[in-house]
Amino acid sequence: MTHSPVIVALDYPTAEGALDLARRLDPADCRLKVGKELYTRAGPALLAQLHTLGFDVFLDLKFHDIPNTVSRAVSVAADLGVWMVNVHASCGRRAMTQAADTLAQFSAPPELIAVTVLTSFSQAEFEEVHHGERLEERVSMLAALTQDCGLDGVVCSPHEVPRLRAERGLNFGLVTPGVRPVGSDAGDQTRIMTPEQAIAAGSSYLVIGRPITQASDPLQALHQINLTLGAD
C-alpha cells in the first residue's frame, strides 16, 4: 500500500515496455493505470503480471455503453482483481446505477468512478460538441449524477477540483489526469496543473503518464514528484 497519490499511466504499445518499467518501480511509490492502448495489446494476462508484482491497478477503459453491457464489463473487471475501474458518466443514470449495484455484490469490489469531461478538452473544443454549454457546468452536473448513482468518484481536471470538492464533499474521489510538473510538455492536455497545485486544490489521486514514462529517467521523475508532494 502506497501513501503516494500518483497513478502512473502505463501508455505503452506492448506488454514488454510496460513490464520493463513496472519491474523497476516499487508498489510503495505509486499505483499503475492500464488504458486502452496497452489493454488492447496485452489484456488480462498483463493485469495478472502487474498484480503479481504487487501493484494496485486502475483499469482505465472508460466504458460507455448500454446499462447491461456496462454493468457486465465492470463485473469482469472486478473478477480480474483491479483496484479501480471506470465508465463515462454520460452513459447515464441507469448504466451507472446498474454498474454500482453489480459491484456491490463483490466482497472486495474495485473503486468505481466516472469520467466527466476529458482533460484534453478546452472550452472552445467542448462547445463544438456541446453547443452553448459551459464545460465546468457539465462537469459539475455529471459529478452530481455520478454521486447520486452510488459511485465512488469522478475523473476530472484539477481545474474543476475546488468546485467539486465543495459540492461533493470530502469522501468523494476526485481522480485527476492533466497533471504536468513544471517544465514538462502539455502535449494534448489543455486543463492542466502541477502535481502540487492539484493536491492543494483537493485531488485524491493524480494520473501522470508521459512526464514519467517518457522521462530520460522515469524512476527519478516519479521520485521528484513524490518528493514535492511529501509522499516519498
Ligand SMILES: O=c1ccn([C@@H]2O[C@H](COP(=O)(O)O)[C@@H](O)[C@H]2O)c(=O)[nH]1
Ligand atoms: O480525462 C481524462 C481521462 C483519462 N486520461 C488518461 O490519463 C492519462 C494521462 O496521460 P498523460 O501522458 O499524463 O497525459 C492517459 O492515459 C489518458 O488516457 C486523461 O488524460 N484525461
